[in-house]
Amino acid sequence: MTTEVTTADVRDFTEDWREWHRAQEARLADPHGFLAITGLHWLDDRPQRFPDAPGAWHTGPDGVVVTLDDGEELLVDGVPVRGTHAFGVLPERGGVDAVWGDAVIEVAKRGGNDIVRPRHPEAPLRTAFTGTPAYAPDPRWAVTGRYVPFDVPRPTTVGAAVEGLEHVYDAPGRIEFALDGRELALTAFPGRGPGALMVLFTDATSGVTTYAANRSLSVGPPAADGTVVLDFNRAANLPCAYTDLATCPLPPAENRLPVAIEAGQKIPRERGGS
Known part of the structure; x- marks a missing residue:
């Protein structure tokens, strides 16, 4: 059984995304951001x-x-x-x-x-900041996945935007999902708030229309059956997408997706984006 998506649903989805995008921009452009x-x-x-x-x-x-x-x-x-x-x-x-x-x-x-x-x-x-380019929000990029916890959190070392620097995160599990008929998975790190998750990833748009090094996606706490929603419309740039004075982590190797995620924030104008 499929759920019909109405014009009102799309309108609400778009307005929710616009509020998220405005909040992202406001945090970035804060006087001390x-x-x-x-x-x-x-x-x-x-x-x-x-x-x-x-x-x-x-x-x-x-x-x-x-x-x-x-x-x-x-x-x-x-x-x-x-x-x-x-x-x-x-x-x-x-x-x-x-x-x-x-x-x-x-x-x-x-x-x-x-x-x-x-x-x-x-x-x-x-x-001089004038905002971040982004793909138009589209409900097709809000994907349902399943969170699979590891038996124990796995210390995961990743690189950083600063050469020679490394970050270590305790990854609690991974998120499995399907996109365009392909089975995919992302290692998840702890997010902000109890039970929340965060994933760092690249995809086939990285370095083309989106920032080459990384994007991040916040994921809400999994449901009792492990269900989560990956809303790639909210794939966000990290600070290193704008400035060389950031120490942002890079995605683990397994989070380099072989598909084009044409959603979320694009290459900033500060890095030549349009």
């Missing part, structure tokens, strides 16, 4: 100064430390700090946002490395 990043600074045990952040920064076994000059101040968790401040040992993929005037100084750990990544609202990439 990824388009506002002005530098990606890798820390070591030598104090370093950067043109887009106050103080001298270094890291070691006890974590990240900044020494501010006289008259310099950061707000950390709303508390003014001066002189020397220790951020402590940061968790992988974690971080702290310290406020400096109208800028935010992101202090984070990526791929086992401590970094400082300032975000300034007046960054040219942000002020």
Whole structure:
């Protein structure tokens, strides 16, 4: 038995997608979003100064430390700090946002490395942003799949947009689905929120109409029988699609799909997209 898709259904589907796309664009273009990043600074045990952040920064076994000059101040968790401040040992993929005037100084750990990544609202990439091209939403790209959990989460090492950097995720399972008569599967990583999943993938459009390195897709928690919906209309660019100052993960090898997913966000204009 098939379910008839009415004009009203398509209209609601399209409007829901437009709201999602607008929210994606708003997060990206936030005054302290990824388009506002002005530098990606890798820390070591030598104090370093950067043109887009106050103080001298270094890291070691006890974590990240900044020494501010006289008259310099950061707000950390709303508390003014001066002189020397220790951020402590940061968790992988974690971080702290310290406020400096109208800028935010992101202090984070990526791929086992401590970094400082300032975000300034007046960054040219942000002020020139005009939006991201995308395929028109089409219900045919909302595919029902089945989540198959692994017996235990599998540590999965993937590359990164930054050469030589690696990310490790504990993959809880994989998602099996069919598209255009082909049986396919994607390794899934933990998503945002309890039970949510996230997949990183490339497909036959990658490097042609969509960003070559990766796209991501958020997937809601599986139903009791493992059913999930892969709405490829919501395939999103990661920050590395716009800026070289991002450390985004690459898809695992098995997530390179041999089909063309003509849905979701396209190559950004910042990378020559149209």
